[in-house]
Amino acid sequence: MKNANVYIKAARVALTAALLTASLAQAESVFRIARDAASLASVNLNPFSGGSQRLYPTVSAIYETLFYVNSLTGDVENVLGTSYKWDKTNKKLTVTVRDGVKWSDGQPFTAKDVEFTFDYLKQNPAIDGSALWKNGLTDVKASGNTVTFTFKDKNIPVFVYIAHQPIVPQHVWSKIKDPTTETNTKPVATGPFLFQSANNQSIKVVKNPNYWMKGYPKIDAIQWEVVGGADAILLKLLRGDADYSYANIPDIKNVYVNKNPETNKFYWPVTGGNYLYFNTAKAPFNDVNFRKAIASAINTDEVALKAYSGLVKAASPSGIIPTQQSKWLSKATAAKGLTFDVNKARDFLKKGGYKVVNGKLTDKSGKTLPTFKILVGAGWTDFITMAQVIGNNLKQIGIDTTIDQQTWGSYSGGLQTGTYDMGISWGWGGGETPYNLFFQSFAPEFSAKVGDTAASNLTRYTKANITSSLKRFQQNSDPAVQKKAIDTIVNQFVTDVPFFPLTDRVNFTTYNSKNFKGFPTDQNPYYDGGADDQIGARLLFLNLEPK
Template sequence: MNKLTLTALLAATLSATALAQQPRHVFTVVRPTQWGAQNFNPFAPGDQHLLPTNSAIYESLFYVNTLNGKVTPVLGTKYVWSKDNRTLTVTTRPGVKWHDGQTFSARDAAFTFNYLKQNPALDTSAIWKNGLSGARATNDTTLVLTFTRANTTIFPYVAGQMIVPEHIWSKISAPLTEANARPVGTGPFTFDTYSQQALRVLKNPTYWMKGQPYIDAVVWVSTNSNDAALLKLLKGEADYGYVGQADPVNGYQKKGPNNQFWWPVTGDNYLYFNTAKAPFNDPAFRRALAQAVNTANVAQKAYAGVAKPAHSSGVIPGQQAQWLPAGTPTLKYSVSAADAALTRAGYRKNAQGARLGKDGTPLPPFKILVGAGWTDFITMAQVISEDLKKVGVTTQIDQQAWSSYAGGLQTGTYDLGISWGWGGGPTPYYLFNQSFAPEYSAPVGKTAASNLSRYTNPAVTAALETFQATSDPATQKKAMATVVKALMTDLPWLPLTDRSEFSNYNTSRFTGFPTAQNPYNAGTADDTPGARLMYLNVKPK
């Protein structure tokens, strides 16, 4: 964005003196949305606080990269679990100042976690409900967290909790509704100006990371659509935008030498089988149907080759090297093999080629639940319908508005459904636990939190519990191998396509963006904790 345009956008909120002192290296983020009131409350939901809150102003103890599990120190420099995995000791960073000049210490971190206990509505990650029993600072650089039971998988939630200054928040009695209009954090930027069109933060001159950030300011500019945001990137009026596109190669990258995008895979889309309903309660039936679906064609038709077919384990590419057991086969698409498997499992065909149930009566048409108007999911359902027709199974596409779509998946009233994984994190544990642990399921008609297939398996449950209770990598790998083997045998869902983040760059003015070769963050949006690493690493050319 040129200086004149930026000045015009900020003129409503900047004084004449401030306008005369424009920062030199301004990193511009385009946002295809409008934002609300001046709220920088780090405890407020993401759609209520403004964009820099948890990406530029406040900081957590660590950043855990959901692509590969890598832990980057922030306000914490190291951590260690006790032998019984019930005590987590974090060493906090010395020499850190709050934006108002006061000194940060482990006591601020202990205060923050105890503040969540005192105000349960703030504990959106349920840290205290999941075993945290105490938080104390034994000195200025040591935070000790104790737990009622071993639960090492809680670490990303502890690591990602934004830390607030005790000397300010101890005086706030209604933290959930606090607007916190003049925020005081430890982050690399401080709040400067705000309007409905543009929002600016300035480099923190006393930031603890010497020499960084390399830029003087970050400005967010709002647009009314994805197309308008993309146009600003194409014109070089913005440096970064989190914008989904149907064809980022031809629609963006090939339109200019500085147009780059990095869309790392952070999840998958799945065909869910309702295992609480016959014949989907039969693993042999599910396996045969899964083998009949050409996921490569599903991905090509739905995303024009931008998204790839998912690995049939459900483990995303960045985690496969560490967590996928060596030699794990992928499910092979074969109409003939699927046809034979159905017959072998007791689902014969009649003379007209229609598939019969085990009782000899024709199977009814099954509905594939998708969101109304969601063209990618509708396309997937169309391809799946054609594939299943080849093995004598008929389906109908059932488009539903969000409330009835999500409601159908969660109450178990659907036959087949297409959705993303309702869980995820830095290891496959988080996806599999939320998708298949019994506590996330419910009887049909009741709302399941995230076990949409209503599949449970004692071996999977035990392996997930083992993984959760240990900090030993070898034990965790063995447990994960058990889970993967069971899921690929029972196939409560069929992984269809990869799901990606949507980071787009214009590199005409800056370098140092995260890439596949240097994935220092997970490619997440401009208002997430991972974006802080981008704001720290981009450099003026």
């Protein structure tokens, strides 16, 4: 009997322990992110690898940078750096690094780690994704808790590339001879989370208990899960089986938000624009009057309404996104942008010598214009809808079009080699100021002759005063000088219309707030919303806390 009691007590203890373990497991706050993918990348946590090659947590949760520059507002957030300053020549940038930070293996983080990271890029040009050493960086030197970057020429916008470079520990990476092949499956970093596990269907990271921000992170773990398509993501969000996702869910208000407005939310911040690109290397798109006629004939409100069910607005003709307009767009310049006006479109055609003969539009030589192709990505319903609206709009002024759907390789290749007529795409450049868009779009070094690949100047349009204004912006840290440079660029842009802004471009962030709070909103746009391998996602993960 005595033995029986002992067995009963032992069983109760075991049961109590099991229940406690289960309770603790249930209490773990895991932030679940649903991603539309066939599978996840192989286990690669190398911060120098390309974004498509490494796992989502690499620079979003594990590694950190010196600063984070908010692409929506331009605000600079201190991370491993606490301050920065250009000298009077604008050729030397001094960064003060944070004290009291430790790597996840317990070793102290110092300014020498920063110096090493940038020297490592110089020693291994293949991993210098921002081409810092090819574009003017000549020296990086640590002294105490500061690091000084020296440049050959003035280039203020380069700051963001310095700011956003993930920093690695010298005592680990100095032993790695070929960073291009390193998968770094046991990362040593300073970030708020530590890598736990990964397979082709999920990735999990857990909080770093020794993170340098006391009391953070407030969530225990993050898990990325593969979900096949927007419909499946929608179901997981509706059931509460996922907390967050990036997916363009059609009619999102009716199919998701209205099912439970208290918890079912979406955050679609404007991060750029969708544009109608003109191939200015071929006639008649090399004629400014023809381009302005097309731009004036397009009802961008209708384009936005039909492409995004009214949830995304028509773009500003200036090309500058809403959160940057108050700082960079003057009222006088804004007023010069072309707006929907069919009569004005006909006036531009007349000015360019175009005439309607027997119901067909002819050029100044009397030759009937052909049907023009509008290049879009195959199956991209928003761009296809835009092209349909544009085609119907242009019929009013005698221009016929057809939609040219191409798979990604042919789509991007057509734009970059200049073999298209018109094409719909996003801005192939963007960031915390309008400079980023205009630099990538119009700098001569990003163009190429037709048939060769242009990096980002898809229109092959350049203008001397735009080029000089880009240089002036680069070389000055004075906000007034920079604003004047942008004003000059925008004035020329709306005058020549090498591409025409159609709609704002957004990040399609959808979330369920049942279990967590602290998400970015239109009222508090501390981040643009993506939860993939982006350095700004660190702010999302640090702001979240369980309800």
